Amino acid sequence: MDHSIPSSSSSSLQSLRMLALSCRLEKMPQWITCLQGLVRTYLKWSGLRQDPLESLQHLPNLVQVTLIQAYQGEGLCFKAGGFQKLKELYLEELKELRWMRVEDGAMPRLQQLNLQGIPLLEELPLGIQHLRQLQKLDLADMSSQLIDKLESEGGGQDYQQIAHIHQVIISRWTDEGWNERLLSRK
Template structure:
């Protein structure tokens, strides 16, 4: 991630299940990382159990898709800093995460500023 997040013209990033070594558990988006990123797709990252988004990361991100990342039980706190985020899609995640992001859930504050929230059914 350290190399990718320094690419000044990267506007779209699609992270899939085989993007990292099998034992990778934490995904970190650093402050000032991904300065031009507008579209981020995170799909099938089963081994990731923690995701951190530092304040100042991905300042231009407008669309985020998170699908089938069964290791995640919560969304990154730093999503609340993504003020340009216009569309967030979450599908195929654990029931625990779904409960946390409902309107009365403890993590809803992280995503309440996003105008378009598309929340699919949780995994069975």
């Protein structure tokens, strides 16, 4: 499948502020790196096998990223210097994701992180303590191993990594709907 855009269209794409793609891609289109005005991006059902962060991390105005069933890889690494203006990150239904890493200097303005339906992620993102501006962490339908570590008596090391976050919400889907609770502060 050809994901190229005619060069005559590329200049008008530079002013594009929102991009929503709900389709199978397998790899990120190369032209995405040219979207310098992009503020929000929403990728769903993409089936990406390559890490989508490589194409998105240096877009200078990106404030919100949503990935829903968009990536089939085992890991995501948010590299130092990447996503400098990002404030909201939503990662949902990434069924193969086993690990996440946040390098110091990545996403320095991130305020909200939502992780939902990532069953193989059994630990908090390595380096989550580097997200000093993070105000809200929402964990919905995550592995019981991850949640148990956060709720263990005394908090443990996992809790210490998120102690700076003002609001940590743990949600599980039950027969009655979403059961949400605020993780108590120690």
